[in-house]
Every structure is written in C-alpha cells, then in structure tokens.
Amino acid sequence: MTEQKSNKKTEEQNKNIKIVKDATCTFCGCVCDDMELHVDLDEKRIIKAKNACVLGRAWFAEHTIEDAPAALIDGKEVSVEEAVEEAAQTLVKAKFPITYGLSDTTSEAQKQAVAITDYIKGNIDTTTSVCHGPSGLAFQGVGESTSTLGEVKNRADLVIYWGGNPAESHPRHFGRYAVTPKGMFTPNGKKDRTIVLVDVRKTKSAGVADILIRPKPGKDFEVLWALRALVKGISISTDIEKETGVPLEVLTDLVERMKNCRFGVLFFGMGLTMTRGRHFNSGALLALATDLNEYTHFVAKPVRGHGNVTGADNVVSWQTGYPFGVNFSRGYPRFNPGEFTTVDTLSNGDADAAMIIASDPGSNFPKKAIEHLKNIPVVVLDTKSTDTTKLAHVAFKTATYGINTGGTVYRMDDVSIPLRPAFESPFPDDETILKAIKKRVHELILKKNDSRGASGEAKVAAAVNPL
Amino acid sequence: MLIPGRSAKQGTSLNQGKLKEEYKEVTSTLEMNTDDMKKIGLVDGDKVRLSNDIGETVVSCIGKKPEDLSEGVLFIPYGPPSSQLMESDTAGSGMPLSKHMMVDVEKIKN
Numbered sequence: 399m400t401e402q403k404s405n406k407k408t409e410e411q412n413k414n415i416k417i418v419k420d421a422t423c424t425f426c427g428c429v430c431d432d433m434e435l436h437v438d439l440d441e442k443r444i445i446k447a448k449n450a451c452v453l454g455r456a457w458f459a460e461h462t463i464e465d466a467p468a469a470l471i472d473g474k475e476v477s478v479e480e481a482v483e484e485a486a487q488t489l490v491k492a493k494f495p496i497t498y499g500l501s502d503t504t505s506e507a508q509k510q511a512v513a514i515t516d517y518i519k520g521n522i523d524t525t526t527s528v529c530h531g532p533s534g535l536a537f538q539g540v541g542e543s544t545s546t547l548g549e550v551k552n553r554a555d556l557v558i559y560w561g562g563n564p565a566e567s568h569p570r571h572f573g574r575y576a577v578t579p580k581g582m583f584t585p586n587g588k589k590d591r592t593i594v595l596v597d598v599r600k601t602k603s604a605g606v607a608d609i610l611i612r613p614k615p616g617k618d619f620e621v622l623w624a625l626r627a628l629v630k631g632i633s634i635s636t637d638i639e640k641e642t643g644v645p646l647e648v649l650t651d652l653v654e655r656m657k658n659c660r661f662g663v664l665f666f667g668m669g670l671t672m673t674r675g676r677h678f679n680s681g682a683l684l685a686l687a688t689d690l691n692e693y694t695h696f697v698a699k700p701v702r703g704h705g706n707v708t709g710a711d712n713v714v715s716w717q718t719g720y721p722f723g724v725n726f727s728r729g730y731p732r733f734n735p736g737e738f739t740t741v742d743t744l745s746n747g748d749a750d751a752a753m754i755i756a757s758d759p760g761s762n763f764p765k766k767a768i769e770h771l772k773n774i775p776v777v778v779l780d781t782k783s784t785d786t787t788k789l790a791h792v793a794f795k796t797a798t799y800g801i802n803t804g805g806t807v808y809r810m811d812d813v814s815i816p817l818r819p820a821f822e823s824p825f826p827d828d829e830t831i832l833k834a835i836k837k838r839v840h841e842l843i844l845k846k847n848d849s850r851g852a853s854g855e856a857k858v859a860a861a862v863n864p865l
Numbered sequence: 866m867l868i869p870g871r872s873a874k875q876g877t878s879l880n881q882g883k884l885k886e887e888y889k890e891v892t893s894t895l896e897m898n899t900d901d902m903k904k905i906g907l908v909d910g911d912k913v914r915l916s917n918d919i920g921e922t923v924v925s926c927i928g929k930k931p932e933d934l935s936e937g938v939l940f941i942p943y944g945p946p947s948s949q950l951m952e953s954d955t956a957g958s959g960m961p962l963s964k965h966m967m968v969d970v971e972k973i974k975n
C-alpha cells in the first residue's frame with residue numbers, strides 16, 4: 399500500500415463514517431444499484447462512492463448540504479409554509495397552469511405532481527417531451543419489442559448503439575449491462591458479442607465497437623429504411639452510399655449479422671429523436687427490430703438520460719393514460735404533443751403559471767420559451783440553484799433523491815428500483831412539499847366551488863379524494 | 866451543422882452547479898473539424914460567433930481531427946449557449962430540433 403493510500407485510510411478511520419451498501423446512483427438512466435457509499439456523518443457528505451463511474455462520483459461528491467434558505471418568494475427568504483401557501487394560490491389562480499420536469503425526482507413525488515395538475519385543471523409534461531418524446535410517439539404508432547437490461551446482459555450477442563455516446567453519457571452501460579459483462583449465455587463477455595456503433599461523429603464510445611458506421615448527418619431514417627428493405631429481401635441500389643454515406647456492402651453485412659444473431663438489441667439515443675425526422679427515425683428503428691423477429695429474437699430500447707425519466711413516463715401513463723404532454727383543462731386527460739408539450743405551451747404564450755420540478759428549462763429551452771417563462775409566476779423545486787430557480791416567484795430548495803431520501807425510481811428498462819438514502823438533509827423532499835401544495839390546492843378549490851354554490855359536488859369530491 | 870450533445874465533462878461540471886464557472890466553460894467550447902478551422906483562419910481557443918435566424922452566441926473553438934468530426938459538422942455540449950440557437954417550433958411533436966441546427970460561423974477579431 400502506498401503512503402498516500404494508507405494516510406487516506408487512517409484519515410477515514412478517524413472519522414464518523416457510515417457505509418451504505420447497495421445504494422443507488424440516480425444520475426443517469428442506468429440507475430446502478432450496486433453503490434457502496436462511505437458517508438462522513440459529521441460533515442454530511444459522501445467521501446467515497448465505490449463502483450460509481452466518473453459521473454456518479456461527481457453526483458455523490460457534489461451533493462452536499464448547502465447553506466441556503468429552504469424557501470424563497472421573489473428572492474426573499476420565507477418559511478416553507480408561507481411558500482407552500484403562495485405556490486398553491488399561484489397555481490389555483492391561473493387559467494392555464496403547467497407542471498413540468500419530474501425526471502430527477504422519485505415516482506412518489508411524480509404521483510403528487512399529477513394529482514395537483516388534475517385538481518388545478520392544468521397541463522402536465524415531463525422532460526421526456528424534449529428527449530425521447532418522439533420515441534414515445536413511435537411506441538404508440540409502431541409498438542416496442544422490449545426486454546430488460548438483465549436479458550441483454552445474459553443473452554445478447556449482437557449489440558447495436560444508434561445515435562448515442564454512452565461512454566460519456568451512461569459510462570457503465572457497457573460494463574454493467576451490454577458490452578463486457580459475462581452473462582448466462584454470454585460467458586466470455588465481450589468475446590461473445592459483436593458491438594456495432596452507428597453515429598455521425600466518432601465519439602469516445604467508438605473504442606468498444608467492432609463495427610463503426612457513420613452515416614451523413616440527418617440520414618438515419620434513410621439508412622434504417624434501407625436496412626428494413628434488405629431484411630425483407632428487397633434489393634437496394636449502390637446509390638445508397640451517395641445518399642447516406644454508408645456503402646451498400648456495410649448495410650448488407652449488418653443485415654446478415656442481424657438476421658443470424660441469437661439475441662440482438664438496438665439501443666437508440668437522442669441522435670435519432672432530436673434530429674430531422676424525430677419520431678419517424680425512432681419508428682423506423684422500432685419497426686426494424688420488429689421485422690427481425692421473423693428471423694431471430696430482436697429488441698429495441700431507448701437509452702434514457704435522467705435518473706427517473708422512465709419513472710415519469712410510467713407514473714404519468716398509469717395516472718392519466720398518456721406518457722407526457724397531458725392537459726386536464728376539460729376535467730379529463732387529453733394528449734397532444736405539439737400543443738400540450740412544454741416548449742409549445744411556453745413558446746405559444748399559453749401558460750400563465752408554471753410549476754417546475756427538478757428540471758432547468760430556464761437554461762436549456764429555446765429562447766422564446768425562456769422569455770415567456772420570465773413573464774409568468776413560476777414555482778420551482780430544485781436541489782441546486784439554476785437559471786430556472788433564478789427566475790422563480792416561489793423557490794423551494796429540496797433534498798436530493800437517492801442521497802437524502804428514499805423512494806422508487808425506474809431504470810431505463812422500466813425496472814423499478816428502491817433508493818437507500820445516505821444521510822439526512824435539513825431541506826424537505828419533493829414529495830413532502832408537493833403533498834403540502836396538493837392539500838392546500840384542494841382546500842382552495844373546494845372553497846372556490848363552495849362560493850359558487852357547488853358545495854354538494856365539492857363535498858363529494860372531498861370524500862372520494864382523501865388527502 | 867451544429868450538434869449539441871452530452872459529454873462526460875459537461876456531466877461532472879453539472880453536478881458542481883450549473884451557475885459555476887466550469888459548467889459555463891464546458892458548455893461554451895465548440896468542437897470543429899481542423900480543416901474547416903484552417904479555412905477560416907482559426908486556431909484552438911479562438912472565439913467564434915455562431916448565428917442563425919433564432920439568435921447568436923459567442924463560444925471558443927477547439928479542433929477535432931477530420932476523421933472524428935466530418936467537414937461542416939460542429940459539436941457543443943448542451944447548455945445555455947446552444948439554447949440561444951434553438952428553434953422553438955416543434956412541428957407538432959413537442960421536440961425542438963435540438964441536434965440539427967444550421968448555423969453560420971464567424972471568427973471574432975481580437
């Protein structure tokens with residue numbers, strides 16, 4: 399052991415350390431649940447995160463307890479109760495309130511957010527609309543041949559990544575699920591698999607690829623459609639190379655590999671959904687996977703970004719029937735991407751109040767949407783200060799999920815995983831605040847209905863909706 | 866054509882805080898094909914103005930080998946500068962075209 403290492407060890411021994419085994423990292427959609435966290439209980443920080451990747455280590459190391467107020471109204475410190483009251487009043491007063499974000503919080507909190515939006519007859523949307531929203535549309539149109547990451551690890555012998563760079567965005571996707579791990583029918587790990595990477599750029603992920611395919615930017619649909627044709631035995635002209643940048647031999651070789659593998663998987667990223675073609679691109683890829691099931695077992699999975707964006711899709715789906723972009727203004731849920739998705743409700747100037755949970759549209763939305771956000775009252779729940787908290791009318795600082803709070807998150811393959819918190823936070827968590835807002839919103843709505851003489855109906859509502 | 870995306874550095878600096886210097890620096894560094902850079906007389910670290918019908922932003926650029934980043938393609942980690950250039954029309958999908966932005970690149974004279 400080097401001197402430096404042993405010093406570090408004695409340093410750790412002198413501290414009040416708690417070890418949390420099998421903790422879960424919620425930074426990205428891989429949701430690795432094999433973390434061993436070393437927590438300095440005096441300083442309230444995680445000093446070591448064993449098994450975490452570079453992103454996970456930064457996630458655990460940087461989420462310390464900030465010396466900041468738990469709640470602000472227009473930048474002035476207030477009590478959490480006052481902020482809850484103001485948030486509820488703001489939302490109830492609005493004619494077109496929107497709820498947005500939800501990908502970095504627990505499913506328990508997501509459930510509360512849907513209930514609030516239902517009460518205020520608002521509009522609920524999640525960050526899915528600006529990441530895999532187009533894939534959500536494609537799922538409805540084409541269907542999904544799906545599997546868990548466990549099946550991929552144990553069975554897949556052909557792994558294709560399309561339009562993504564997991565080496566930098568999901569660093570353990572390769573090692574834990576799809577490229578190097580040894581599985582039941584893949585006992586030799588990477589040696590038993592062929593890895594194909596399709597991307598317009600040569601990224602850091604190229605290092606693991608046996609085959610690298612680089613279409614021209616914006617030509618994914620054409621490549622996917624050509625592959626579908628070849629799978630069905632339809633001949634394709636060599637001109638395909640001029641159009642897409644990919645030679646016909648490369649496509650023919652890939653089709654042979656796809657048809658002859660034992661278990662194939664297509665992982666796709668935002669290189670498909672955020673470019674020209676959007677849901678047509680995802681749809682073409684899903685259709686290709688379905689076509690291949692005539693020959694072998696083939697699945698397709700989106701590689702999801704935030705820790706619980708998959709949970710947001712699940713929760714909003716089981717509560718409203720639709721995954722994102724849902725509007726309750728008529729008293730029942732309606733789904734219309736392009737109208738009820740947040741970039742649109744903001745850019746078109748429809749929204750007159752917003753509640754943003756664990757997300758930062760103030761930084762990463764188009765300019766026009768951000769301008770509108772600056773002109774309406776915004777309620778924000780976030781663990782850190784962001785451009786969105788800066789423009790908030792009411793801002794809550796909240797505890798971090800998976801570090802300070804328990805709860806449930808969904809991995810990118812729709813598997814639900816429980817969280818094990820490491821240390822307590824002085825700030826309330828999203829679920830607690832949202833429950834309080836929900837209670838107050840409900841009271842205010844009942845009062846409003848009472849004053850309009852709708853007391854009978856309101857009382858029935860109160861009876862069937864115990865808070 | 867500009868392609869904003871994720872990078873490991875963008876991910877780690879994001880955890881420190883989005884209002885911190887490192888995140889700002891990472892999200893205002895543009896990767897560009899070295900041949901394209903030569904054509905407009907740019908060296909690593911030079912400032913360029915990216916603009917389109919939506920807006921403009923000033924970032925610094927670093928070169929990437931032509932075999933890694935094709936001619937005419939630019940890459941930048943997601944962040945406030947890339948949002949300045951993003952179209953708000955989602956064509957009925959909810960998704961703005963976030964990875965397919967046609968922009969003009971212009972060297973800023975020191």
Ligand code: SF4
Binds near residue numbers: 571
């Ligand atoms: S791959 Fe994702 S979930 Fe796993 S440790 Fe890294 S950041 Fe965390």
